[in-house]
Each structure stands twice: as structure tokens, then as C-alpha cells.
Amino acid sequence: MIDSYIDYIASVRRYSPRTQQIYREVLEHFASSCNITDFSTVNAAQVRGYEMYLLDEKGLDSRTVNLHLSVLSGFFRFLMHEGILESNPCRTVSRPKTGKRLADFYRQDAMEEYFKATQTYVTESDMGMEERYRKRLARLIISILYDTGMRRSELISLKRGDVDFTRRVARVRGKGDKIREIPLIPSLCEEISLYLQSVESMEGCDTGPDAPLLVTSKGKALYPVYIDRTVKEEIGSVASITGRKSPHVLRHSLATGLLNDGTDLNSIKELLGHSSLAATQVYTHNSIEKLKTVYDNAHPRAKSGGNNGD
Numbered sequence: 501m502i503d504s505y506i507d508y509i510a511s512v513r514r515y516s517p518r519t520q521q522i523y524r525e526v527l528e529h530f531a532s533s534c535n536i537t538d539f540s541t542v543n544a545a546q547v548r549g550y551e552m553y554l555l556d557e558k559g560l561d562s563r564t565v566n567l568h569l570s571v572l573s574g575f576f577r578f579l580m581h582e583g584i585l586e587s588n589p590c591r592t593v594s595r596p597k598t599g600k601r602l603a604d605f606y607r608q609d610a611m612e613e614y615f616k617a618t619q620t621y622v623t624e625s626d627m628g629m630e631e632r633y634r635k636r637l638a639r640l641i642i643s644i645l646y647d648t649g650m651r652r653s654e655l656i657s658l659k660r661g662d663v664d665f666t667r668r669v670a671r672v673r674g675k676g677d678k679i680r681e682i683p684l685i686p687s688l689c690e691e692i693s694l695y696l697q698s699v700e701s702m703e704g705c706d707t708g709p710d711a712p713l714l715v716t717s718k719g720k721a722l723y724p725v726y727i728d729r730t731v732k733e734e735i736g737s738v739a740s741i742t743g744r745k746s747p748h749v750l751r752h753s754l755a756t757g758l759l760n761d762g763t764d765l766n767s768i769k770e771l772l773g774h775s776s777l778a779a780t781q782v783y784t785h786n787s788i789e790k791l792k793t794v795y796d797n798a799h800p801r802a803k804s805g806g807n808n809g810d
Contacts, residue, residue, distance in 0.1 A: 562596035605753040645750040661709025674773035
């Protein structure tokens with residue numbers, strides 16, 4: 501039944517290959533840990549026991565355990581639809597509480613430091629063709645992720661024909677194959693154009709509209725590990741950035757910057773491709789430091805040190 505469910509989330513729900521892999525690993529781990537061979541007999545006690553096993557014996561944090569339970573709940577709903585289970589065993593299992601997790605982000609001045617330091621990637625011509633290509637690609641990966649807020653998977657799926665230089669927009673395939681358009685700032689359009697010039701100088705590289713926008717020096721489409729490694733190396737070169745270095749933090753950074761500059765939440769939601777405002781509201785927590793600054797500078801009693809009178 502696990503295979504059938506994975507086929508379902510792949511073909512009907514359109515989950516990414518990485519998500520399919522995670523779901524399969526969770527379900528197989530649950531089945532092996534609880535010695536389950538017949539899912540029609542699964543009950544709440546087994547699910548609760550599995551939850552305690554993950555928390556107490558495996559030492560997983562509550563957020564990860566909740567992920568396991570969410571995967572199981574979706575699987576059990578599928579089994580109910582197939583007539584294998586009468587009810588969802590997860591419904592009566594209480595989940596571990598998780599604290600609110602603030603979205604990590606990079607400060608604007610830190611990102612400006614990176615782009616200033618790597619400007620030569622775009623303009624430098626006194627280097628070998630392959631090195632110039634590699635550096636332009638690395639910077640462009642950072643530029644697109646930071647300037648557009650795309651997900652890693654969306655960046656990978658970009659085709660050459662998805663970029664409209666005349667209108668300065670990129671057509672992006674988001675979760676569930678939902679299409680949205682993202683505006684491109686002029687400097688990013690120029691950087692993409694310079695990069696494509698490098699691609700067109702490579703022998704045998706596909707330059708058609710359905711070809712991947714970003715490719716390795718061998719002309720192959722990018723893959724998750726390549727992007728993760730590039731982000732770690734590029735962002736890791738900025739001395740003032742000491743936190744987590746990942747594509748998703750670049751996405752968070754754009755959202756936080758837009759919010760701090762006064763962009764309304766609904767516009768940020770549309771830009772990021774969130775299905776609801778609830779997912780976007782996490783960025784409001786990152787604006788508390790700016791709010792504190794405004795408060796300290798503007799509030800009458802804050803300016804007077806909290807003293808009454810004159």
C-alpha cells in the first residue's frame with residue numbers, strides 16, 4: 501500500500517520527488533518500527549507508541565515528530581478512501597507542542613556586501629571560459645533566489661522560455677504545478693542575459709525555449725545538491741553571515757525585507773506562491789526589531805526614558 505500511496509501523491513497531488521522520498525522513508529520506518537505488515541489493523545495505540553519512540557528513544561524534536569505524524573495521517577486518510585481503514589488512527593493521538601519558529605534571514609547590508617564582492621563575476625573577462633561560467637552561474641543562483649524569492653525546486657524547473665525579458669517577468673511552476681509570474685528587476689535581467697551568453701558559447705548546449713535556464717558547465721540541468729552547495733559556498737564567503745546558509749533563507753530574506761519596507765502581506769503571499777496568508781505571516785515576527793526601533797525613537801515616554809513629567 502505504501503507504493504500505491506506514493507504513486508497517488510506523485511500523480512494526483514503532484515508532490516516533488518524529494519517529498520515523495522521523505523514520505524516513503526517515514527512510512528517504511530513506521531511499518532518496520534511497529535512490525536506492521538497489514539495496515540488494516542493499525543490502531544491509535546500503535547501510532548502513540550511510535551510517537552513516544554521518536555521522542556524518547558530517537559530523541560527527535562517535536563517539529564520532526566509532527567512531520568512524521570502528518571505523513572501518517574495523510575496515508576491513513578488514503579487507506580480510508582480505499583476502504584482499508586474505517587477511521588484515522590491519528591485523530592485521537594495528541595501531538596507534541598512546538599514553539600513558534602522564526603524564519604531565518606540575511607540582513608540587507610550583508611547581501612549587499614556579497615553582491616559588491618562578486619561584481620567581478622559578471623564583469624571580469626580576464627579568466628578562463630569555464631571559470632567565468634562557473635562564477636557567473638554561482639552568483640546568478642544567489643541573485644535569482646534572493647531577488648525573486650523562488651523555492652529551490654522552482655529555480656531548478658525554470659526553462660529558458662519562462663523568462664520574458666520584454667515584460668521583465670519569469671513564469672514559475674510552484675507547488676501543485678501552479679503557475680505564477682514573478683517580476684524581475686532590471687539588474688537581474690541583465691545578469692541573466694550575460695549568463696546566457698556564456699551558455700551559448702558552450703558546444704552542444706541546448707538553447708531552445710524548453711531547455712533548462714540554468715545548467716552546469718557540462719550542460720546538464722541543475723540539481724538540489726548543486727544549488728545547496730553553491731549557496732553554502734557563496735554565502736559562506738560573507739564574514740558577517742554566521743547563521744544557516746540555505747536557499748530557503750534567501751527566500752525568507754526577500755520576504756522579510758519587503759515586509760520591513762512596507763509591502764502588504766497579501767502581495768508577499770502572491771510573490772512567494774503561498775496558498776494562504778498563514779504561511780506568510782511567519783515573517784511578521786522578524787519585523788519586531790524594526791518595530792522596537794520605531795517605538796524607541798517615536799514613543800514620547802520611550803524618548804524620555806520612561807519618566808513622567810517633562
